[in-house]
Amino acid sequence: MKTLTALVLCALVAVCLSTGDSDQSVSVPDSQSVEDVFVKRDLASTFVKRLKRNAGAAPAATRNANGNTLSLQQLESLREVCEVNLACEHMAETAGIVAAYTAYYGPIPY
Secondary structure, three states: OHHHHHHHHHHHHHHHHHOOOOOOOOOOOOOOOHHHHOOOHHHHHHHOOOOOOOOOOOOHHHEOOOOOEOOHHHHHHHHHHHHOOHHHHHHHHHHOHHHHHHHHHOOOOO
16 A cells, blocks of 8 residues: 555656656756758759769660660560569569569570
């Protein structure tokens, strides 16, 4: 019974201390304002640079065995064929669609 009384008393003290006046409560200093959280667009662009690729050259992953660049429609048709085979689809996600298609179905027909 003494333990229960002590526990209730401690809980009452904790509630009283946490619901005290806002003048006496401990708060985080207002050293940072809302404006310091956001960065202006021109300043942010100096931190984040876009990766610029050479517009004239296609990545090696989108070229077939003959060295021809594949169009988006051709790549989509390869993806559709590769979706049927789960192992091919997994390899397409990890190694690329051209490597997966050639590994499972042979050379690309176009």
